[in-house]
Amino acid sequence: MKGLLYKEWAILTSSYKQSVFFIALLYGGISILTGQTGMAYALLVVFSILITSTISFDENSHWDIYARTLPVTPAQLVGSKYLFGLCGLALGTVCTVLIVALNNVLPPLLFWHTSYKVPPLECLAALLACGSMALLLVALLLPLSYRFNSVKARSWLFLIIGVLGGCIGLVASVSPDLMQLFNASDEVLLTGLVAAFVGLLAVYFVSYKVCVGIYKRKEY
Amino acid sequence: MAASTAALRGITKQYKDFTLGPVDMTVPAGNIVGLIGENGAGKTTLLKILCGVNRADDGTVDLLGGSPADAATRAKIGVVFEDAFFYGSFTAAQVGRSMTGVYGARWNAETFAGYLRRFGLDAGKKLKEYSRGMRLKLSLAAALAHDPELLVLDEATAGLDPVVRGELLDLFLEFIQDERHSIIMSSHITADLEQVADSIAYLHNGQLLFHENKDELLQSYGVLHCGEDVLTSLPAGLVVFTRRGAYGCESLVRERHTVQELLPEAVCDAARLDDIMRFYSGRDAQ
Numbered sequence: 001m002k003g004l005l006y007k008e009w010a011i012l013t014s015s016y017k018q019s020v021f022f023i024a025l026l027y028g029g030i031s032i033l034t035g036q037t038g039m040a041y042a043l044l045v046v047f048s049i050l051i052t053s054t055i056s057f058d059e060n061s062h063w064d065i066y067a068r069t070l071p072v073t074p075a076q077l078v079g080s081k082y083l084f085g086l087c088g089l090a091l092g093t094v095c096t097v098l099i100v101a102l103n104n105v106l107p108p109l110l111f112w113h114t115s116y117k118v119p120p121l122e123c124l125a126a127l128l129a130c131g132s133m134a135l136l137l138v139a140l141l142l143p144l145s146y147r148f149n150s151v152k153a154r155s156w157l158f159l160i161i162g163v164l165g166g167c168i169g170l171v172a173s174v175s176p177d178l179m180q181l182f183n184a185s186d187e188v189l190l191t192g193l194v195a196a197f198v199g200l201l202a203v204y205f206v207s208y209k210v211c212v213g214i215y216k217r218k219e220y
Numbered sequence: 221m222a223a224s225t226a227a228l229r230g231i232t233k234q235y236k237d238f239t240l241g242p243v244d245m246t247v248p249a250g251n252i253v254g255l256i257g258e259n260g261a262g263k264t265t266l267l268k269i270l271c272g273v274n275r276a277d278d279g280t281v282d283l284l285g286g287s288p289a290d291a292a293t294r295a296k297i298g299v300v301f302e303d304a305f306f307y308g309s310f311t312a313a314q315v316g317r318s319m320t321g322v323y324g325a326r327w328n329a330e331t332f333a334g335y336l337r338r339f340g341l342d343a344g345k346k347l348k349e350y351s352r353g354m355r356l357k358l359s360l361a362a363a364l365a366h367d368p369e370l371l372v373l374d375e376a377t378a379g380l381d382p383v384v385r386g387e388l389l390d391l392f393l394e395f396i397q398d399e400r401h402s403i404i405m406s407s408h409i410t411a412d413l414e415q416v417a418d419s420i421a422y423l424h425n426g427q428l429l430f431h432e433n434k435d436e437l438l439q440s441y442g443v444l445h446c447g448e449d450v451l452t453s454l455p456a457g458l459v460v461f462t463r464r465g466a467y468g469c470e471s472l473v474r475e476r477h478t479v480q481e482l483l484p485e486a487v488c489d490a491a492r493l494d495d496i497m498r499f500y501s502g503r504d505a506q
Contacts, residue, residue, distance in 0.1 A: 003321025007306070010318065014309040014346075062304035068273040069372075070322050071295035219274045 004072060004080035011054050012084075020050070028099045032106060037118055040099035041130040047092030048134035051084040052141040056150040065220045074215045078146070082208045085138040092134070093127060121186065128193040135200040139207035146214045223249045225370050225402040226270060230279035233265055240265050240426040242279060247370065250399040252392060254417030254434065255406040256493060258501060261423040263406040267374050270404070271299050284369055295326055298363030302375040305359050308348030312341055312358055319362055326366040335361035339387075353384040360388065364395070371395060373405035377412055385409070389416050410493035414438065420493060424500055441491035442476030443499075445469070450486060454479065461503035472499035 012020075023046060027039040058064055067077055104117045140160060144153035184192075224246040232241035240262040247253050257263045268274045270281060272288030286293035306315050320327045336343055339357040347355060356376060363371060371392070377385045393416055395401050407413055413420060414434065421431040430437075444451075444459075447468050451459065458479060462471040472491060473479045480488050491499075 001321070003318045003323070006314075006321050007318045010310060010314045011307055014314075015307075057307045057309075061307040062301070063307065065268070065273055065304040066299070066301060066306075069271040069294060069297065069299040071291040072322060073291055220268065 001072070001076045001080060004076055005083065008051065008054055008080055008084045011057050012050060015057065016050060016053075020047075024095060028095070028102075031099050032103050035103060035116055037100050037103055037123075037126075040096045040103075041126050043099070044089065044092035044096045044127065044130045045134045045137070047088040047095065048085055048131075049137050049141065050088050051081050052138060052145060052153075053150070054081065054084075055142070055145040055153075059149060062220075064218075068220070075212050078142075078208065078211045078215050081142055082138075082204070082211070085135075085142070085204075089131060089134055093131065096127065096130075097123070121190065125186075125190055125193055128190075128197045132193070132197045132200045135197070135204045139200070139204045143207055143211040143214055146211055146218065224282070225249045225251075225284060226404070227282040228266070228270065228279065229282075231266065231269060231276045231281065232278040233262075233269060233274070234277050238262070238426060241276075241428075243423075243428045245421055245428060245431055247402050247404050248419075249402055250396065251418040252396055252403040252405065252416050253431075254410075254413030254420045255404060255423065256408075256410060256413065256420060256497060257406075257423035258425075258497065262426045263423055264374055266423065267372055267404070267406060271297060271372055295323060295366070296368055297370045297372060298366065298368035299372045300356065300359045300363050300374065300376040302356075302378055305355065305362075306347060308346060310347050311344050312336055312347075312361075313343040315347075315358065315362055316343070316365075319365065323366045328365055328367065331367075332361055332365035335364060353380045356380065357384075357388070360391070369400055369402065371401070371403040371405075373403065373407075375406060375408070377407060377409055385412060392416055410497070414493055422497070422500070424497075425504065429500060437496075438490060438492070440474055440476060441496055442473050442479060442488045443491050443495050444471045444473045444479060444483070444486055444488045446471070446483065446486040450483060454482065461499045463499070463502060472496065 024043060027043045027046075031037045031040040064077075100118050100123050137157070140157055141153055144156045147153075148156065226247040228243055228245045230241070231243040231245075232239070234240075238260070243266060245253075245266075255263050255266070265274070269276045270283065270288060272283075272294055275289075281288055283293050284296050288294060306318070310318075316329060316332050319332070320329060333343075336358075339354070339361060341350070341354055341358055341361070347358070350358065360376065373392075377388055380388070389412055392403055392405070396403060405413070405417075417434050419431060420434050420437055422429045441460075445468060448464070451462060451469055451471060454473070458473050458475055460472040460474065462469050472495060473488065476488055476490065479486075
C-alpha cells in the first residue's frame, strides 16, 4: 500500500504541482484581496477531487494491466485513491482555514474590499458544506471512472448533477414550505450539516466498497 | 521430469468474436518457453491469464505452487508488457521508490540501481524522455529487482534494434542460469526465440497447435521444394501444407530427414519458426 500511495503522490506532484500552487495562490489571493472567502472554500473541493484525475493518467499508461501483476490487492489499488481523496480534503481544509484566518486578520487591502470577518461557526458550516460536496463528488466520480472511463465518468456526473438539481428544483417549486428549512436556527443548520458530512463519509466508504467490486470484475 | 513453474490446464476464455482454448501448457522450471502466434492468436490473452490480470472462463492455472489471484504468488513473478507500465512523468528513481513500497522486503534497491547502471539509464530522467528501448530496459529492471522465479515477457523485444535485443537476450540467458528461474516470452521476432528458447508453443486462432522442444522442432520440420508429382509419392501425414506456384510446390514437412531419404533428389531445407507459422496459417486459411 505504501508503494501505491507514493505512486499517487508522485503523479500528483509531478503533473499538478505548478497548477495546484497557482490555483491556491489565485483563489487565496482573490479571497484575501476582495474579502469574498467563497473562493477559499472552492479550494477545498478542488484539492479533494484532484485524485480522480489520476485515473486518466492510469488509463493512458495502461497502469492497471501492470498493477494487476503486482503483489497488491484490488482493495489496496482502489483504497489508495480513496485515501488520497481524504488527504486532499484534509489539505484543502487546512488551506481554506488559513486563507479565511488571513482574511480575518488583515486590514482591507483594496478599496472594494468588504471588511467582513468570518465568524468561526460560519466558517465551520461552510467547511462542512463544501467538504460534504467534495466527498459526494469523489464518491461518484471514482466508481464511475472505473466502471466506464475517466471521460465518460465526467459526462455521467454532469447528468447526475443535472437530474439531482432538477429534482431539487421541482420539489422546491411544488413544496415552497420545504425552503423554510433554511430559515431554521444556526444550531439546527449546523447539526444538519454535521449529520450530512458524517452521512457522506459513510457514502464515501460505501463508494469504496462498490469501487473495489467494480475493479475486481474489470477485465483488460 | 522437471518440476513445473507454471501449469495451465484446460484454460478457456470466451470473447464475442474469439475463443481462446482450451489450452494445456506447462512452463518447466529452469526453461525458456517461447510463445509464438499470429496477431490475434491469443498470446497476450494467455499471458494475462497466467499473471492474474484476467480470469479464465474455465480451467486452472497453477503458478509457482499457488494461484495468480493470490498477491503472495504474484510477488514471485516479474512481468514486462510492451505498453503497460508507470506514467511517463515518473523517473526511474520514483519507479524504484514505488516498487520498494509494493514489494517490501523482496525488493532489492541495490539490484535495481545495478540494472539501471548496467543499462545506462538515468534515474532522474522522466520515462517519457526515454527511448522505447530504454523504457523496456527499465521495465525489465523493475521485473528483475525482486528476484522473481518466473519472468513473463509479452513482446518485450518488439521494436528494438538488434544491439539492444542482443543485450536483453544475454540477460535472459543469464537469468536462466539459476535453475529456480524460468521465462515465458511471447515474440514475433522468431529469430530471438530460436536463439534462446528451450521450447516453442505455437498458438493459432486461440488453439495451442504444439508445444515442443525447440531443437527437435527445428530438426524435424523442413521446407520441401519439388514438383506436384513428386509430392504425391510421400506417405500421408508428412506434409503439413503445400503452396503451389507456377514453377513447382513448396511444402512444410515433418520428419525432414525421412523426407530427404525418400526424396534424395529434392531440395528440403531446414524450416525456421517463421516458415512453420506461415505454412500453418496458409493451411487454415485455405
